Amino acid sequence: SPTVAVIIVAAGSGIRLGHAEPKAFVLLHMRPLLDHVLDSIFGMRSPVQIIVVAPSERVADARAIAAAAAARHESPAAALTIVAGGRTRQDSVDLGVAALLPGVDVVLVHDAARALTPASLCDAVVDAVRSTGHGIIPGLPVVDTIKRVAASGAILGTVDRSELSAVQTPQGFPRAMLAAARAWAVQNGRFEALTDDAALVADAGHPVSVIAGDALAFKITTPEDLDRADLILHAAAT
Ligand code: CTP
Ligand code: MG
Numbered sequence: 536s537p538t539v540a541v542i543i544v545a546a547g548s549g550i551r552l553g554h555a556e557p558k559a560f561v562l563l564h565m566r567p568l569l570d571h572v573l574d575s576i577f578g579m580r581s582p583v584q585i586i587v588v589a590p591s592e593r594v595a596d597a598r599a600i601a602a603a604a605a606a607r608h609e610s611p612a613a614a615l616t617i618v619a620g621g622r623t624r625q626d627s628v629d630l631g632v633a634a635l636l637p638g639v640d641v642v643l644v645h646d647a648a649r650a651l652t653p654a655s656l657c658d659a660v661v662d663a664v665r666s667t668g669h670g671i672i673p674g675l676p677v678v679d680t681i682k683r684v685a686a687s688g689a690i691l692g693t694v695d696r697s698e699l700s701a702v703q704t705p706q707g708f709p710r711a712m713l714a715a716a717r718a719w720a721v722q723n724g725r726f727e728a729l730t731d732d733a734a735l736v737a738d739a740g741h742p743v744s745v746i747a748g749d750a751l752a753f754k755i756t757t758p759e760d761l762d763r764a765d766l767i768l769h770a771a772a773t
C-alpha cells in the first residue's frame with residue numbers, strides 16, 4: 536500500500552474565474568481541470584493514494600472523472616478516495632486528511648487549480664520531505680520590483696527581492712507534522728488567520744523549506760490564467 540498521499544483540493548467554486556461550473560470542472564482543451572491535475576499525479580514515479588476533495592454537489596462527477604483517469608493510467612482503484620469539501624480551503628484540507636490510509640507517512644496538499652503542474656515537481660517535493668524531514672513548499676523567485684505602499688499611495692520602501700519567494704503547491708509534509716500542526720491550530724484558534732498549509736505548519740513551530748518551483752505550476756485564478764493554460768497546451772500540441 537502507498538506511503539505517499541496527495542490531497543487534491545478541488546472544492547472551491549471559482550468565483551474569480553467566473554464560470555457557472557465549480558473551477559475544477561471547467562474545461563481546458565475539452566477536459567475538466569481536475570482531469571489535467573489527475574494526469575500529473577498519476578504520472579508520479581511511484582503509486583500514491585489520491586484523495587480528491589470535491590464540491591459536495593459534485594462528488595459523483597469527481598468520482599467518474601477520477602475513475603476514468605485511473606483506468607487510463609492502469610492504476611488500482613483502491614488508492615483513490617473522493618470526499619466532499621467544506622466552506623474554506625482549510626476545511627477541505629481537513630476533510631481530505633481524514634481520509635488518509637494507515638500506511639501513509641508523507642502527505643502532499645495540492646490545488647486542483649494548478650492544473651498544469653508537472654509530475655516531476657510532485658516527485659521533487661516528496662524527495663525533499665523524505666531527505667530533510669521538513670515541510671516542503673515549491674517557490675519561484677519574484678521578478679518584479681516590490682514596493683511597500685501606504686494607503687495614501689505614498690511609497691514606504693522597496694522590499695528586498697532576494698528574500699521573497701512566490702510559493703506554489705504541492706506542499707508536502709511528514710504526516711505526523713501535518714497532523715500535529717493542525718491540532719495546534721485548532722487548539723490555539725489559529726485556523727482563520729493561516730490560509731496556506733505551510734503557514735500553519737510553520738506557525739506551530741515546525742521547519743518548512745522552499746525548493747525550486749516550476750512556472751507550469753501557476754494557479755488558474757482568473758479568465759486570463761485559463762487563456763494562458765490554453766495557449767501553453769496548444770503550443771505543446773503543435
Ligand atoms: N478549495 C477547496 N475548498 C474550498 C475553497 C478552495 O478545496 N472551500 C480549493 C480550490 O478548489 C482550489 C484551491 O483550493 O483548487 C485554491 O483555491 P482558489 O484558487 O482560491 O479556488 P476557488 O476558491 O475555487 O476560487 P475563488 O477564490 O476565485 O472562488
Ligand atoms: Mg478561493
